[in-house]
Amino acid sequence: MDETIRKRQRRKDERPGEIMSAALQEFALNGFAGAKLTQVARRAGISHGTIYNYFDTKEALFRALFRAHFVEPLGDEQMVDAFGDAPFADILRAILRVAFRQAAHSEAVVLMRILLLEWQRFPDLAEECYRELFGKAEAMLRQLIDYGIARGELAPSRIDDSPLVLLAPGINAALFGPLSGLPDWEERAEIAIDAFAESFVRGLRKP
Amino acid sequence: MDETIRKRQRRKDERPGEIMSAALQEFALNGFAGAKLTQVARRAGISHGTIYNYFDTKEALFRALFRAHFVEPLGDEQMVDAFGDAPFADILRAILRVAFRQAAHSEAVVLMRILLLEWQRFPDLAEECYRELFGKAEAMLRQLIDYGIARGELAPSRIDDSPLVLLAPGINAALFGPLSGLPDWEERAEIAIDAFAESFVRGLRKP
Amino acid sequence: MDETIRKRQRRKDERPGEIMSAALQEFALNGFAGAKLTQVARRAGISHGTIYNYFDTKEALFRALFRAHFVEPLGDEQMVDAFGDAPFADILRAILRVAFRQAAHSEAVVLMRILLLEWQRFPDLAEECYRELFGKAEAMLRQLIDYGIARGELAPSRIDDSPLVLLAPGINAALFGPLSGLPDWEERAEIAIDAFAESFVRGLRKP
Amino acid sequence: MDETIRKRQRRKDERPGEIMSAALQEFALNGFAGAKLTQVARRAGISHGTIYNYFDTKEALFRALFRAHFVEPLGDEQMVDAFGDAPFADILRAILRVAFRQAAHSEAVVLMRILLLEWQRFPDLAEECYRELFGKAEAMLRQLIDYGIARGELAPSRIDDSPLVLLAPGINAALFGPLSGLPDWEERAEIAIDAFAESFVRGLRKP
DNA sequence: GATGAATGAGCTTTCATTCAT
DNA sequence: AATGAATGAAAGCTCATTCAT
Numbered sequence: 001m002d003e004t005i006r007k008r009q010r011r012k013d014e015r016p017g018e019i020m021s022a023a024l025q026e027f028a029l030n031g032f033a034g035a036k037l038t039q040v041a042r043r044a045g046i047s048h049g050t051i052y053n054y055f056d057t058k059e060a061l062f063r064a065l066f067r068a069h070f071v072e073p074l075g076d077e078q079m080v081d082a083f084g085d086a087p088f089a090d091i092l093r094a095i096l097r098v099a100f101r102q103a104a105h106s107e108a109v110v111l112m113r114i115l116l117l118e119w120q121r122f123p124d125l126a127e128e129c130y131r132e133l134f135g136k137a138e139a140m141l142r143q144l145i146d147y148g149i150a151r152g153e154l155a156p157s158r159i160d161d162s163p164l165v166l167l168a169p170g171i172n173a174a175l176f177g178p179l180s181g182l183p184d185w186e187e188r189a190e191i192a193i194d195a196f197a198e199s200f201v202r203g204l205r206k207p
Numbered sequence: 208m209d210e211t212i213r214k215r216q217r218r219k220d221e222r223p224g225e226i227m228s229a230a231l232q233e234f235a236l237n238g239f240a241g242a243k244l245t246q247v248a249r250r251a252g253i254s255h256g257t258i259y260n261y262f263d264t265k266e267a268l269f270r271a272l273f274r275a276h277f278v279e280p281l282g283d284e285q286m287v288d289a290f291g292d293a294p295f296a297d298i299l300r301a302i303l304r305v306a307f308r309q310a311a312h313s314e315a316v317v318l319m320r321i322l323l324l325e326w327q328r329f330p331d332l333a334e335e336c337y338r339e340l341f342g343k344a345e346a347m348l349r350q351l352i353d354y355g356i357a358r359g360e361l362a363p364s365r366i367d368d369s370p371l372v373l374l375a376p377g378i379n380a381a382l383f384g385p386l387s388g389l390p391d392w393e394e395r396a397e398i399a400i401d402a403f404a405e406s407f408v409r410g411l412r413k414p
Numbered sequence: 415m416d417e418t419i420r421k422r423q424r425r426k427d428e429r430p431g432e433i434m435s436a437a438l439q440e441f442a443l444n445g446f447a448g449a450k451l452t453q454v455a456r457r458a459g460i461s462h463g464t465i466y467n468y469f470d471t472k473e474a475l476f477r478a479l480f481r482a483h484f485v486e487p488l489g490d491e492q493m494v495d496a497f498g499d500a501p502f503a504d505i506l507r508a509i510l511r512v513a514f515r516q517a518a519h520s521e522a523v524v525l526m527r528i529l530l531l532e533w534q535r536f537p538d539l540a541e542e543c544y545r546e547l548f549g550k551a552e553a554m555l556r557q558l559i560d561y562g563i564a565r566g567e568l569a570p571s572r573i574d575d576s577p578l579v580l581l582a583p584g585i586n587a588a589l590f591g592p593l594s595g596l597p598d599w600e601e602r603a604e605i606a607i608d609a610f611a612e613s614f615v616r617g618l619r620k621p
Numbered sequence: 622m623d624e625t626i627r628k629r630q631r632r633k634d635e636r637p638g639e640i641m642s643a644a645l646q647e648f649a650l651n652g653f654a655g656a657k658l659t660q661v662a663r664r665a666g667i668s669h670g671t672i673y674n675y676f677d678t679k680e681a682l683f684r685a686l687f688r689a690h691f692v693e694p695l696g697d698e699q700m701v702d703a704f705g706d707a708p709f710a711d712i713l714r715a716i717l718r719v720a721f722r723q724a725a726h727s728e729a730v731v732l733m734r735i736l737l738l739e740w741q742r743f744p745d746l747a748e749e750c751y752r753e754l755f756g757k758a759e760a761m762l763r764q765l766i767d768y769g770i771a772r773g774e775l776a777p778s779r780i781d782d783s784p785l786v787l788l789a790p791g792i793n794a795a796l797f798g799p800l801s802g803l804p805d806w807e808e809r810a811e812i813a814i815d816a817f818a819e820s821f822v823r824g825l826r827k828p
Numbered sequence: 829g830a831t832g833a834a835t836g837a838g839c840t841t842t843c844a845t846t847c848a849t
Numbered sequence: 850a851a852t853g854a855a856t857g858a859a860a861g862c863t864c865a866t867t868c869a870t
Binding site: 222253254255256257260 | 829830831832833
Binding site for chain 3: 832833834835836
């Protein structure tokens, strides 16, 4: 009996996650208004009525989705440490590449994309997600720049106060790339991001 | 009587534009599925039935909106010429600032934002808009870089092949800024963009 | 054109009444929760969507029904005058009979019957209807008793303060009669009411 | 172990009653369609699934409720005897008062009130309950009148054939009183019923 | 051309009922 | 016997679309 209870319990515990996972896809594809709960249910392999055993309304499901995802960060703040004492430029390039890949695929970023359209309907969510996502990212980049300065590679500059601009090309590419219809947009993006990192460190000016 | 007919005619000619303008706001606010034609009509000051005299379906209206807007460019290619023979860095800063302001407010960019969510439903529109918008922007930036090289200020670099990264911070800020809930996000963005332009030209490296 | 507008207008003006009439039947038959708007629409010969052009919600329709009916009285207060200077007992009997028939069929009373079950959900409606209906009835009965006293037929009694008890048998019969399943319950009720009127005037006591 | 079995047995025997008691409240409050079995279960302190161990369907529960209650009478037929040889008028007044109080609170009468709305859906129940309730009442009243005649206080009258009219004011008050919203409706009703009893015996006529 | 009443497909949500545990 | 997760029919309500006027 312990066995059966555990099995059932496991099911009950997993359901919300399964539903939210299915909902994420549906919302991402169709936005809030366009998402159909029947379709969410179908994706989750359950009946639509079951959704209501776990979420009171469509909006509650939507909010739960965000609440659940905005604890795990875009990238871990410790990411910089992982690179040992590599040159700044190498670390920057590596981080931008990873960030781009995450931005292109992570669930948190999919949710941000949804918010780009729905934020006027959910201003509280928008704000919270914005802070969570960009706050983490900014801290990480600041740490990286400090590392570069400490290592004697970088000169202090006004960028120190707006480190997020370093991520902009990656985020942008992740957002708009799919719209291009090009099959190789991800590779192109990575090349551009590499070039960006390199040039940004060296400067565009003629030496 | 000639008078009234002419007036009517003018009315008739203006109607589609009025409707599309109203539709833009509504779609931007609520996405495709969430937009209500009744609300579009109310914004345009007409009855919802009238919309159907000009557009066959909601989707047709949506498409017409994009078709109409993606002829006028984000910025004119000639923009660079307007700056005479100013230093490259000055022109870059000026252009990035203008581009940001346009990205934050121009109708074409509002439509791009809509597509960020709806592109899977309208892949053809997405592709066309992407090409139109970023193609123009890329050409302009390439022209700018050529100008800098010709003027002897810039060294050739890998950026020459991916000039769009220069716009990324502005676009990003325009997209995500409103989500922050900060009342002064536009000013902050302009500061960051200025810093970005400056640093990018000079480079982050210690001289 | 005046013609056509008038015709359409007439339709538009009549719709709410038609819908409310259909709704009355449906609510009377099934109560608030049990009534189905689709069925209301079917009764009214329209589509269910049309109901929402005139009433925002099911509850709004329910309330409108009551608001519309509780202006016309159960019986007119002038009813007593209509009997000229007939003997009190004759007038009483006549009035009780009419009141019973109205109670058995008038729309206002059908609505009261609905409220007998739904009053806890609509306390404001219940109170308003109660006052309107029984207030009118009480005034009429008081007038009748005054008439009997003035004519020298009646002695003042404690009934003068609670004249509604005179209507009780009629109302009761109207409410419960149908439940009996007897085909002749209306005739039986009228006989009982006659006997009641007669006995009430004469008294049960042995002279 | 004998102990626990007996306890369980007791539980099992009591369950149907507990459920029906909870159901009575729920049906009374919301009618048949509006009553929710989940709510019934909550009132009874059990899970809604358990209800189905005792009643096949919602309708079966509804019917069982009525079947169970319409054996115990509104008032006992022997009630009259209990008054010894008091004067007729005293007994009448006492009985009407008791009847009113029962009508205001007894479960049987609550069920009758439910039937006032649902009788068209359950004509068989309505008929059975009607007969049971009013049959008992009628027999009691007839017995009372006979007692009055036997005691030499009353003259025979047409009321002898329709004794239920004597209960009408009480039933009426019990039904409609709560709708008035007046906090003292019960007291008012009792005063009216007293006045009714007194006047009915004496007659309204001037002696 | 303009209107807005009417339609009905389709959505979210509820809840009686089932059944594995 | 008791539970409550799952189901899906059915209801309220919305809104794109039609069409008589």
